[in-house]
Amino acid sequence: MNALRRNVLKGAAGAGTVAVAVAAGLLKPTQVMAAWNEAAFEAKNVGDAMKGLGVSGPADSKDIAIKAPDIAENGAVVPVEVTSSIAGTTSIAIIAEKNATPLVGNFNLSGGAQGFVSTRIKMGQTALVRAVVKAGGKTYTSAKEVKVTIGGCGG
Known part of the structure; x- marks a missing residue:
């Protein structure tokens, strides 16, 4: 049998199976993308972002380590x-304080996951990068200044 024909038939069978599952209600792709915090991510300042995250008066903690370059x-x-x-860390949020929309990411951890997040962010100018950690029903924070030589948010 021709290899191209075999691959086309396998792809068609897989697509048909997924279509049947969606039609039967077994897969609901809209449910996956519905769980984001719109108020926090669209906030224009740090205070509103923290409010959107449900954070008020986080305590400073030396148990949060931020690894970022001193000069980007x-x-x-x-x-x-x-x-x-x-x-018991359940979430880690990253905030770039002088960005137009300061909340960069909010990561929910479950099932005893290790409290570790690694990502790349955009920064428009030199600012504090702040981590906000929720653990045991309390919130903690730590910050590190990152100097930016070439802006990444349209600058």
Whole structure:
């Protein structure tokens, strides 16, 4: 049998199976993308972002480590790692304080996952990168200044 024909038939069978599952209500793709915090991500300042996250008066903690460059040569790609050694960490949010929309990411951790997040963010100018950690019903924060030489948010 021709290999191309075999691949086309396998692809058609797979697509047909997925279509039947969607039609039967077994798969609902709209449910996956519905769980984002619109108020927090569209906030224009840090206070509103924190309010959208449900955070008020977080305590400073030395148990949160932020690994980011002291000087970022290109603000369009700034590597950031956040490690929380606080027991029971359930979420880690990253905020770039002087960005037009400061909340960069909010990561929910479950099932005893390690409190670690690694990502790349955009920064328009030199600012504090703040990590907000929820653990044990309390919120904690830590910050590190990152100097940006070339802006990444349209600058």
